[in-house]
Amino acid sequence: MSTGPAIRVKGITKSFKDVHVLRGVDFDVETGSIFALLGSNGAGKTTLVKILSTLQKADAGTATVYGVDVATNPGDVRESISLTGQFAAVDDVLTGRENLVLVAKLRHLKNPGTIADNLLARFSLTDAANRRGSTYSGGMRRRLDIAMSLIGNPAIIFLDEPTTGLDPEGRLEVWQTIKQLAGQGTTVLLTTQYLDEAEQLADRIAILHKGTIIQNGTLTELRQLLPATTVEYVEKQPSLEDIFLTLTGDTGDTDDDHADNNLPARKEIR
Ligand SMILES: Nc1ncnc2c1ncn2[C@@H]1O[C@H](COP(=O)(O)OP(=O)(O)O)[C@@H](O)[C@H]1O
Numbered sequence: 001m002s003t004g005p006a007i008r009v010k011g012i013t014k015s016f017k018d019v020h021v022l023r024g025v026d027f028d029v030e031t032g033s034i035f036a037l038l039g040s041n042g043a044g045k046t047t048l049v050k051i052l053s054t055l056q057k058a059d060a061g062t063a064t065v066y067g068v069d070v071a072t073n074p075g076d077v078r079e080s081i082s083l084t085g086q087f088a089a090v091d092d093v094l095t096g097r098e099n100l101v102l103v104a105k106l107r108h109l110k111n112p113g114t115i116a117d118n119l120l121a122r123f124s125l126t127d128a129a130n131r132r133g134s135t136y137s138g139g140m141r142r143r144l145d146i147a148m149s150l151i152g153n154p155a156i157i158f159l160d161e162p163t164t165g166l167d168p169e170g171r172l173e174v175w176q177t178i179k180q181l182a183g184q185g186t187t188v189l190l191t192t193q194y195l196d197e198a199e200q201l202a203d204r205i206a207i208l209h210k211g212t213i214i215q216n217g218t219l220t221e222l223r224q225l226l227p228a229t230t231v232e233y234v235e236k237q238p239s240l241e242d243i244f245l246t247l248t249g250d251t252g253d254t255d256d257d258h259a260d261n262n263l264p265a266r267k268e269i270r
């Protein structure tokens with residue numbers, strides 16, 4: 001079980017009627033790493049996460065979690081994964097602690113109170129444990145949401161746009177939480193439309209654009225796709241934003257079809 005990638009995605013396609021959302025998606029996620037799936041609104045990130053977390057079926061291709069096929073063995077896959085969706089699953093009327101206890105009970109775990117208290121401490125929510133969800137800030141809700149999805153100790157966690165809608169402070173809190181998770185060995189696949197988020201968190205970044213992964217690499221590798229620009233003797237590295245906009249051809253102008261125009265001789269990233 002310990003060899004091979006945690007997640008392997010090969011040739012996944014998915015259409016909704018005549019909308020071809022995923023046109024053959026391939027990538028691997030190494031155990032214990034943070035993998036960012038970066039794409040604009042509507043790129044198909046949630047669709048892919050739903051397929052990987054067994055909530056939706058692909059039209060073709062395979063996806064495996066620790067070698068187990070998500071389509072043919074969804075029950076086994078669910079034992080090792082957890083999903084934090086785009087919209088927080090926190091109950092507003094319950095307190096933070098009650099939310100956690102509820103999930104632990106639903107999972108038929110022993111000592112739900114102890115589990116809740118440990119998670120509250122781990123996510124710096126002990127002081128807010130007995131306040132209702134409705135009183136939590138955006139960052140606290142997200143942290144509680146992530147804490148809830150860790151009950152049962154999943155090896156892999158899917159975070160679909162974990163910081164969308166958060167203020168800058170909340171984003172930083174959630175980023176720290178995600179880094180801690182990975183530091184403790186959890187494999188994280190997150191989706192984001194924020195370039196700085198991928199830049200901050202991810203060991204590897206895959207850019208999903210028009211149904212396929214158009215680039216997949218470490219930040220250093222992606223940076224090598226664009227030359228550093230020299231400005232008055234100071235070398236400036238291209239930001240991930242420069243790289244993303246060049247690769248997707250979305251330069252902020254209206255024209256959409258000049259993906260490679262500003263790129264130097266294109267390097268294959270493996
Ligand atoms: N159940 C569905 N039925 C029809 N179209 C869908 C459905 N789910 C997603 N889509 C379409 O698929 C595309 C990708 O959606 P989604 O995966 O949610 O993108 P993202 O999460 O990257 O914003 C969008 O054009 C969306 O409208």
Ligand SMILES: [Mg+2]
Pocket residue numbers: 045046047086160161
């Ligand atoms: Mg989405």
